[in-house]
Amino acid sequence: MEYVVFVGYENDAERKRVDYLLSKWAEKATVRKPGGLVFFIKTEKAEEFLEELLSKLEGDPREKVEVYRVEEEVLVTKTKKKTLHYTIDEEKKVVERFIGYLLSKLNASYAYSDAMAKVYSAYTRKGRATLKVLLRGDGKTEVTIEIEGYGDVVDFLADKIEEELKIFAGD
Template sequence: MIVAKYADEAERKRIEYTFERWKDAMGITKPVGTTVIVEGEGVEEMLDDLYSRTSKDNVRVYDLSKAFVEVEKGEKRIEIDLEGDLKTIERVIGFIMAKQKAIFRREIPSGKLYEVYTKKGQAEIATILKKGDGKVSVRINIAGYGEAPNFLYAKINSELKYLKEV
């Protein structure tokens, strides 16, 4: 059993879509009726009470245990030096993040942290800028699951390479 919490309707739809995509390959079904997880003792007494209120044929009982499955985040890094002053490059990076529909989350040392939802998944993007002699060193760290890091890396790297050529 997988329990996936969500904060809003958009996130619920993304989760439902993921289960729908994997339904056939993984044999995913959604239980019909009320589903509960019972962690206490005395399940038999509770079931006796439940059977008195509905037919035993309407109830299925499973023995579950929590599983810890570790899936590593994928990470990609872009490092590039761009000509210009820090403020201009900061605005350009902000524009690139806006094109990706990135949501600004917070300031981090020497940069900003963004969150991005794409058709390939969700990722965090950290942008770090350092001023040099007429240049600005740009480091962009992309972390996420599935195809999102590679997808965003390709898009952002393409934008930055274009800027460097211009």
């Protein structure tokens, strides 16, 4: 099965991550990044458009133009989600500082806060994930960390966080 994939990216770092992925997948699939001009056109007059396009090119246009009929396919890939729960015998402020240290160690950056939790984004070699951190309590602190992402990144981050929190909590 062949696919044409359009990927929008916001910066050069994101584009490079996609380029790296394409290089990695070149061993598992046929991956080709066409040179020249690549575009998507939706029309009921394809023959008319192609005739006009071919008339604009020099040399043998059949050697320069490849046309594929595209049928949109919505690939449904669900995010993975994992929720970690801990009760730690420390004041909320102490736990909050440790969680901040742990998240910075995991290269997670603060994204925003909602009414209940702080939300962070983490970029790792396994991919990108969102972490939602909720802290409650006095004396003892209840910690809930929800990790959401695609692929291996969720389990990767969950393992790292569990390892560190077990040491911190004294388990």
